[in-house]
Amino acid sequence: MTQIRREDKLIKTDQLNKQDFAMRPLRLDNLEIFEDVVRCGGFRAAALGRGVSSSAISQSIGGLEEALGIRLLNRTTRSVAPTEAGEQLLRRLGPALHDIRTAIDDLNQLRERPSGTVRINAPGPAADHVLCPLAFEFMEMYPDVNIEIVSDAAIIDIVQQGFDAGVRFGNQLAQDMIAMPLGPALQYAIVASPDYLRRRGRPASPHDLLQHDCIRRRFPGGTMATWKFEKDGEEVEITPNGRLTLSSAHQERQAALAGSGIAHLFDDYVRDDIEQGRTIELLGGWKKKLPSWYLYYPSRRHASAAMRAFLEYIRHQHW
The missing domain is CATH 1.10.10.10 (Winged helix-like DNA-binding domain superfamily/Winged helix DNA-binding domain)
Incomplete structure (x- = not known):
């Protein structure tokens, strides 16, 4: 040697x-x-x-x-x-770094106001119409707290990815998570532009939509969104047909405004368009009420002072 x-x-x-x-x-x-x-x-x-x-x-x-x-x-x-080594390190690193940040942030309890960063993962519609307005008001109340909202419809491990909380549709979440309602119950609206309806006619029932150009949505996991309806106890679910497939509500709204087809969007996205006559609501009697968005966070992890303040703020909202 x-x-x-x-x-x-x-x-x-x-x-x-x-x-x-x-x-x-x-x-x-x-x-x-x-x-x-x-x-x-x-x-x-x-x-x-x-x-x-x-x-x-x-x-x-x-x-x-x-x-x-x-x-x-x-x-x-x-x-x-x-690399394989990098992935192995990352799996252990996310929770460990979160614990370190929380330990440091807990010192905020010795100060008058919480500080630090709250990171939340949420689908685009929830971020646009519920989470962002809440965050804006919360940040005025707590000027030392930073908020980071990442719009993502994919199902992820929020702990591994370093998030304090996530937002998902409904309350079907992992057992080790605590969930709380975030906003009122939701409803979808079926809308199309006046120009499209002049060209193609107006559907009278959910089944008529199968004869129309519908603007379809593909989720991050690859599945296609189905459209659900309810009237007088009758429930109908269809898989829409259409030439255009998109991946975000903003894109679907733009397509509907352009006359490219019939869109299936949360009320929040199209309320102003309907009131201004840019789009026309269809099948209003078939609206199905859905669960609200839910904010969820780990039950076995000590929340930071900033996160605790945000949770307390959410609890005092009246939906």
């Missing part, structure tokens, strides 16, 4: 490697940066979120990989993805 001289002592090279590895510093902020890079999908997006340069993010990740002695990210010119 090769030998080298260090401080006048002969040390085997494999022993030196172990000693050098043990002396490499491991910075906790680099772990948080690693989580940001994976969550944001790249160095540039993580850098923008932190207000630093991409090269600074790259150096931090390089320092972390050197300290751990293993590659955490596979890098190409177009993408960044965690």
